Amino acid sequence: MNFWNNTFHYFWREESFAVLTMVVCIAVLLFHLRKEERKSLLNTLAFFAVCMAGQFVSGLLHTLEFTRAAEVLHEVFVIGAGIAVIRLWGELVFRIVLPLVKLSPPRITEDIIVIIAYLAWGMVRLRYAGLDLGSILATSAMLTAVVAFAMQDTLGNILGGLALQLDNSVEIGDWIKVDDISGRVVDIRWRSTLVETRNWETVVFPNSQLMKSKFLVLGRRIDQPVQWRRWVWFNVGTDALPSRVIGVVEESILQTEIANVAKNPPPNCVLMDFDSKGFARYALRYWLTDLMVDDPTDSTMRWQIMTALQRAGIKLALEENSLHITKENEKYEELVHHREVMLRMKTLRRVELFSQMTDEELKVLAERLKYSPFARGNIISRQGDQKSHWLYVIIHGEAEVYLESPGGGKRVLRSLGKGNFFGEMGLMTGAPRSATVVAKTDVECYRLDKEMFEEILRARPVIAEEMSQILASRRAELNSALLDMDAASAKMVISQQRGEILATIKRFFGLG
Numbered sequence: 001m002n003f004w005n006n007t008f009h010y011f012w013r014e015e016s017f018a019v020l021t022m023v024v025c026i027a028v029l030l031f032h033l034r035k036e037e038r039k040s041l042l043n044t045l046a047f048f049a050v051c052m053a054g055q056f057v058s059g060l061l062h063t064l065e066f067t068r069a070a071e072v073l074h075e076v077f078v079i080g081a082g083i084a085v086i087r088l089w090g091e092l093v094f095r096i097v098l099p100l101v102k103l104s105p106p107r108i109t110e111d112i113i114v115i116i117a118y119l120a121w122g123m124v125r126l127r128y129a130g131l132d133l134g135s136i137l138a139t140s141a142m143l144t145a146v147v148a149f150a151m152q153d154t155l156g157n158i159l160g161g162l163a164l165q166l167d168n169s170v171e172i173g174d175w176i177k178v179d180d181i182s183g184r185v186v187d188i189r190w191r192s193t194l195v196e197t198r199n200w201e202t203v204v205f206p207n208s209q210l211m212k213s214k215f216l217v218l219g220r221r222i223d224q225p226v227q228w229r230r231w232v233w234f235n236v237g238t239d240a241l242p243s244r245v246i247g248v249v250e251e252s253i254l255q256t257e258i259a260n261v262a263k264n265p266p267p268n269c270v271l272m273d274f275d276s277k278g279f280a281r282y283a284l285r286y287w288l289t290d291l292m293v294d295d296p297t298d299s300t301m302r303w304q305i306m307t308a309l310q311r312a313g314i315k316l317a318l319e320e321n322s323l324h325i326t327k328e329n330e331k332y333e334e335l336v337h338h339r340e341v342m343l344r345m346k347t348l349r350r351v352e353l354f355s356q357m358t359d360e361e362l363k364v365l366a367e368r369l370k371y372s373p374f375a376r377g378n379i380i381s382r383q384g385d386q387k388s389h390w391l392y393v394i395i396h397g398e399a400e401v402y403l404e405s406p407g408g409g410k411r412v413l414r415s416l417g418k419g420n421f422f423g424e425m426g427l428m429t430g431a432p433r434s435a436t437v438v439a440k441t442d443v444e445c446y447r448l449d450k451e452m453f454e455e456i457l458r459a460r461p462v463i464a465e466e467m468s469q470i471l472a473s474r475r476a477e478l479n480s481a482l483l484d485m486d487a488a489s490a491k492m493v494i495s496q497q498r499g500e501i502l503a504t505i506k507r508f509f510g511l512g
Contacts, residue, residue, distance in 0.1 A: 003296040010070070011059035019085065021095075023048060033096055041091075048069045048084035051077045075125060082121045090114040105171065111190035170210070175228070175291045178205060182218065184291070198292060219291055225263045227287040230294065232301045235279040236309070242271045242280065245314060249284060251302070252308035256377045260297050262287035267301075279317040302377075303442075307373040311447075316388075336369040341366045344446060350419045351393055356466045361456050368452035372441040381423055389450040391427040394420050397443035401435050415440065428464075429452060429504040430472060448487040454509055461511050468502035475501070 032039050045436060054077030062070035069330055094110040170176060174185045176195060193210060195203045207308075219228035235247050249269040261267065265287035275281055284305060288297055309316060321418035344366035348354050354362060364399060373391065374380055381388055383404050398417045425431045457463055475497060505511070 006063045007056070010062045011056045015020060023085060023088060023228070026092050029096065030088070030091055034091070037091070043472045044084050044087050048081055051081035051084060054080070079122055079125050082125070083118055086114060086117045086121060088362060090117070095295055107187050107189050112219040115190065122311045168365055171215065174220060177218055178210070198294070218506065225289070226360040227289045228291050230286055230288050230298060232284040232298055232305065234284070234302070234305055235275060236282060236314060237317045238274070238280050240280070240314050244312070245269070245282060246271065248308050248312040248314065249305055253284065253304055255379045256304060256375070258304070258377060260288055260290040260293055262289050286425055304375045304378070307375045307378065311372045311374070319502060344369050347393055347395060347419070347446065351421050353424055353470050355466055356463065361460070364456060365448065365452065369446040369448055372445045372447040373444040374445065375440055376442050378439045380437040380439060380443070380445070381433045383433050385433045388423065388433060389426050389430055391423040392445040393422060393446045393448070394418055395444050395446060398440045399437050399443055400440045401437050403435050424471060428467060428508070429501060458511070464511065468498050468505060471501050472498040
């Protein structure tokens with residue numbers, strides 16, 4: 001019985017209960033509040049348990065009268081237990097307490113302070129054990145030099161990490177590029193800097209490497225928001241005037257709300273070079289606000305460029321090396337053209353505005369329709385525009401019609417889908433656009449210009465009278481939505497406005 005009492009009294013000191021209670025309380029807090037670091041916490045607790053078991057073994061040795069061995073072993077495991085306690089306190093203070101008071105020092109600060117605490121604790125315990133630290137330091141100059149030489153890389157990483165933090169070269173959350181690797185800085189530790197790439201990879205850069213070589217900090221500029229300029233390249237034949245290509249692309253991009261694209265500086269298109277194959281090489285430059293979605297946003301911008309050029313009748317220049325085995329002769333081309341015209345005529349027949357036209361008149365219109373695609377978010381027509389004298393017929397996709405108030409508010413009137421048309425008042429009377437139409441999805445349209453329609457109207461002016469009734473009904477429908485008119489009032493308005501619209505149509509087309 002005395003054997004176990006002596007062992008326990010040597011192992012269990014006055015402060016042991018307080019230390020154990022403190023460790024349990026801190027561990028419980030960290031376990032519940034830092035769920036992502038539970039594995040590291042369990043490792044620390046396991047190390048602490050090993051140190052406590054080691055102290056118990058030292059008690060056994062002391063009872064067996066191996067006094068010197070018991071003292072050395074006890075001191076070693078006391079130092080180890082103290083290191084575990086310091087680590088727990090470091091995590092509690094730096095990862096729970098300081099964030100609660102709005103302080104978030106970098107990880108390297110925690111690492112350095114904890115390491116200093118380890119060294120201080122070890123020196124205190126060695127001093128307590130009776131070692132003369134002064135004489136040890138004075139007689140170990142050669143050993144210190146050897147250790148310093150062996151740890152030069154480690155010391156370089158520590159000093160490099162401190163330097164990065166002190167001069168704010170890199171901060172957590174920054175996007176950096178080292179050689180061909182780019183990613184976001186997620187942690188700066190005493191030895192390394194952790195960078196997460198867009199491919200879900202975590203790259204570990206030794207701090208000394210970042211100090212010795214150059215690297216790019218993406219999107220950062222003094223007193224400016226984080227945004228990174230991107231380049232989207234495309235080729236156009238030299239037969240298209242550069243001023244027209246640039247104007248078409250910039251007008252479309254600037255009028256479209258595109259996610260993660262900065263408004264200031266605005267996107268711009270520039271002519272960069274002439275290709276040896278006879279292409280003009282252009283670049284659309286824009287500023288990306290979320291650096292995580294670089295490729296998806298580039299893809300969106302390419303689609304915007306493609307649709308804008310198609311609407312303007314400008315073809316992208318693509319290198320062709322394919323071998324056409326089937327020769328497309330004139331007869332085959334004629335057959336393809338005929339099918340396309342028939343498809344367009346079928347589409348026009350569904351439009352109420354052209355319901356009174358003959359097949360021959362519809363065929364003339366069908367051959368003159370212009371294919372006009374719009375990317376999602378493109379403004380197809382803007383409220384108040386006085387120059388857009390054309391009509392659109394939707395053949396694929398969905399658009400949204402809304403009114404803009406002087407204060408900047410928007411009121412959605414309706415959605416338009418396949419077979420719907422709009423812009424008829426601008427085509428027939430030259431009136432300004434009464435509402436804004438925006439592409440809710442990618443939209444494909446046929447566009448009918450005034451010049452295309454004028455020939456038919458002059459050949460058979462009676463069409464104007466038939467269309468004036470339809471236009472008056474459409475205008476009454478819009479007024480009804482704005483003014484909440486009842487059916488009787490709307491019918492009266494249609495009757496009154498039909499004559500006015502007919503007179504406007506004749507004046508606009510010079511019918512007399």
